[in-house]
Amino acid sequence: MKLLVSLLLMCPLMISAQKGRGDLRFVFYNVENLFDPFDDSLKLDDEFLPGTIRHWTWDRFLEKEQNLYKVLACSGGWKPAELIGLCEVENRFVLNWLVRKTPLLKYNYRIIHEDSPDERGIDVALLYLPSKFKPLEWKSLSVGYYRGKAGYENLPGGLYRSSTSRNEGFELQDPTRDILYVRGLALERDTIHILICHWPSRWGGYLESLTERMEAARTVKWLLDSIWRLDIHARILVAGDLNDELSDPSLSSVLRVRIPGDKVRKTGDMAKIPGDKVRKTGDGAILSDNVQCYGCLYHTGSEQKIVEGGKKSSEPPGTLKYQGSWYEFDHVLVSGGFLSDSSLFVKPGGKRILAPDFLFEKDPASPGKKPFRTYIGYKYHGGFSDHLPVYIDIWQK
Template sequence: MKKNFLLSILSSFILFSCSPTKNATEKDNIVSADEPKTEISENTTSQNSKPAVHTVAFYNVENLFDTEDDPNTYDEAFTPTGKQKWTTKRYQDKIEKLAKVISTIGDEDGAEIIGVCEVENEKVVKDLVNNPLLKKHGYKYVHYDSPDERGIDVALLYKESVFEVTSSKNYEAKLADNDKTRDVLLVSGKLEGEEINFIVNHWSSRGGGEEKSRPKRMVSALVARQIVDDLEAKNPNAKIILMGDFNDEPFNKSLTEGLQAVDSKDLKGKELFNAFYSLQKEGKGTYNYKGDWNMLDQMIISNGLLTNTTKGFHYLDGNIFDKDFLKEASGKYKGNPFRTFVGTKYLGGTSDHFPIYVHLERK
């Protein structure tokens, strides 16, 4: 089926809309959407020092819920009396383990910027960045509530010492039959003074089967693609990183046709570079389903971060962060992500996904 025909079918299947722009604002150790922004001091990193390399990461943190019942969402399972028996002790243990990952991902200093998904609300994000392992690094965040029926959202965490948020905006992807999914989050800012844009995604799951659920992910793909088009219309060399749990593989149409993401740095037209396509071809993945590795978590890079004609930061490399402390240590599932739950059985692991990261180098 040709791309135009596919998009024409989808346009009759979906309703697409973008929520109004909201500016990122800041209070204490948070960035939220409701209060006046406080100016962030200029970064003091010397422009004449050795080439800067920064880590940008993404992590599906597997159901980071607080322990309280929100009457507006389906979160009852994650309460002390719910079927997951989600107690304060379990919650705090998970926060501690996630903070350890973020503080070590990519290199010994942790990721400077990290997108996360499956966070319930602003409270859990705030609790995460206020953990001592992260607080000492001065992490702040951008978060918006999304219309997801379970109440799970995406967010972006960042070290204020190297990244200044200049704007943020959440885009709602409206599905057919009033179905709900997560917003797509755009955060723009200056990494050591250079404008870079981050687009955080968590597309609809494959519930009901891959084929039946496919149009939902294409909706989010088209939302994200429109964000890229808008950014590149203003600046053809815009530096953009899309990150997320796409719930699709790099070869699926939502990515190859919706986002136009390919396995090549030699981009043509509006193409983007999928930095994790080659790893998928090697049989690697971030999520294991019935013994098969799936590359559901990916980062996708714009031409502005690849071309040698632009100065400043460029894409250097990328990989899966799959250290032994994140894996099942023994048994049938040895080597798989050590997850928090299997069904309602509590295992006490960190997440059912491995995080991913890329390095950006300033030449």
């Protein structure tokens, strides 16, 4: 208990924000290569073994797990985050160690995880508190052309996706991480849908790798459409390291992500939120500044720089820093059903970047700070991750 209290005292910004904390907090974190030090002959994990280029030892593995415990314990404030999405985890073993062999044990987190076809063996996962979230269904969905498989692939809700309706003949250069889909009952109130993603990286160049992220976005879009076909008011979270920003075509063109407050023509598929202001246009349509489309995705994020009291946010301008520039690759997107005045809802501007001081170090190559990461190149650095966590609060009426 003393260790936990000491840790929380390291997170003054999170604790001061606790008064405004929602009823359920969702956190997403790219944990930067959480590997065990054991060889998996079926995966390309040789870098993370003792005696190889990264000298990944048992002691370093234990230090990494303790570091991640500190971040996750901090992420919820005085009480634990109820839902935690993770990426860059090797297997079930490293997840079990995190929730059972660190002080996170006291919270009784449960794990949802499926092995992905990624050649390095890194996966995505969801941790949840069973007292706050009850899984009803989960499924791991492939990204890219379904190799050697004709016919149909099952989608949640009993729907199907035809392999011929996708980019026929398109194959990813390398297998990538599956998308983890989870449907569950939140706070014993209503059903929510969660998609945990880790889209293909920009390795090899932005343009050279863009088609693979576009295919990942199309896979997400098919899944969203299958959910909305059953329930246009569905509450959906799409979270992950997407390796793209809002302006990139995977998000702007394929998923068509919006910002709350976008001026839209009001139709029957719009959800009214408090403070809505509408006005008629010359052609008789109703133009609204504050109405959300149900069958749409929204970014409620940190670029709005809105905090309580109207003050500007002190958050960094992104979730990772590369060659002196910040990028926001880590997203939590929500459907319009979450922005309506209903039993479970998310506030506009609600997605935040977790940025306690201990996650940073001075950047010697450019002004300001940068995330305190585990490795710099192949040199062990002993930090947390090259990404910062993001979170969003869900409220109940």
